[in-house]
Amino acid sequence: MNDVMAELAKEHPHVSFVKLEAEAVPEVSEKYEISSVPTFLFFKNSQKVDRLDGAHAPELTKKVQRHVSSGSFPPSTNEHVKEDLNLRLKKLTHAAPCMLFMKGTPQEPRCGFSKQMVEILHKHNIQFSSFDIFSDEEVRQGLKTYSNWPTYPQLYVSGELIGGLDIIKVRFFIKILCLEHPFLKRLLTNKASVMLFMKGNKQEAKCGFSKQILEILNSTGVEYETFDILEDEEVRQGLKTFSNWPTYPQLYVRGDLVGGLDIVKVGAF
CATH class of the missing domain: 3.40.30.10 (Glutaredoxin)
Known part of the structure; x- marks a missing residue:
């Protein structure tokens, strides 16, 4: 029957012929009540329109030809x-x-x-x-x-x-949390085009790296907002995984991570 299928596939290239091992896909076998092999199922638009149980080459050929001629298998390209x-x-x-x-x-x-x-x-x-x-x-x-x-x-x-x-x-x-906590999405994208997640804030940096990046941003005249990650442990830990960036500060432009202090210092910003 494999040879018969191969020949029918050559004769009708616009029809898709697929072979499944019944034992390898038990959920499919159960859904379509496959009790013996081979069993042939005919589909149109994802709906089963016919079936043939058993190795009957002439009957299989007739069924394929009948469905092709009736338009059950309209010509289409892969x-x-x-x-x-x-x-x-x-x-x-x-x-x-x-x-x-x-x-x-x-x-x-x-x-x-x-x-x-x-x-x-x-x-x-x-x-x-x-x-x-x-x-x-x-x-x-x-x-x-x-x-x-x-x-x-x-x-x-x-x-x-x-x-x-x-x-x-x-x-x-x-x-996912952004869907449930809109403030996270707002922090990343909508609050400001340029967002700096740091230790401290604009007025008082609480680590040397955050202080340096503030100085760089202030020297450019770019408008930006900050978020103090020391105030929210959930954001502090989660943002590391979200951006695959383990340290702070982190600078974002329109929701995309630019990098930390080293990246900004060499001019990527």
């Missing part, structure tokens, strides 16, 4: 299909400010990793929406390529992939 899928995935990842693609639902996770991810989000009181990747094989496989991330769960904030369970467990995700 590029067009990929473009449509990417558009759909983009809409799904932007469907909510915080989107979790998981196995199962928050109420009934269907794997340990998804369960742990839900527990972490609930622990931090993060509001999120979810998508059960078991409910749509096209999304399940497509999202791996779309985001270049091979496993689930996957967490997105404002359409941007944050990562899987391991990433979430080891980082204090400021991007």
Whole structure:
């Protein structure tokens, strides 16, 4: 039957032929009630329209030809299909400010990793929406390529992939907290075009490095605001992980990290 499939694929290049090992994808086998192999399923627009159980080459050929002639498999290019899928995935990842693609639902996770991810989000009181990747094989496989991330769960904030369970467990995700605590987002982007996170403030620096960077900024005449990281331990620790920059002061322009004192001293600012 592999040879038959190969020949049919050559004869009908606009039809996608896909082979799955039933035991390797038990959730798919269960969903489509695969009780014997081979079983052939026919899909149009992600909906099953026909099936054939057993190794019946003539019948398989007839069914493919019948669906092709009836327009069940309209001619299309792989590029067009990929473009449509990417558009759909983009809409799904932007469907909510915080989107979790998981196995199962928050109420009934269907794997340990998804369960742990839900527990972490609930622990931090993060509001999120979810998508059960078991409910749509096209999304399940497509999202791996779309985001270049091979496993689930996957967490997105404002359409941007944050990562899987391991990433979430080891980082204090400021991007997510920005959704729940708007003042953080305002500090990073909206309060001022140039933001300096330092020890102390404009009037009184509380470390030598912060004092030096204030002197540099004041000499340029650039307008800027400051935030005293000694006043908020959550911001102090979280910002280090968010920017992958372990020390202070930290200078941001329009929400993007420029660097610390050494970077500013050599003229990057």
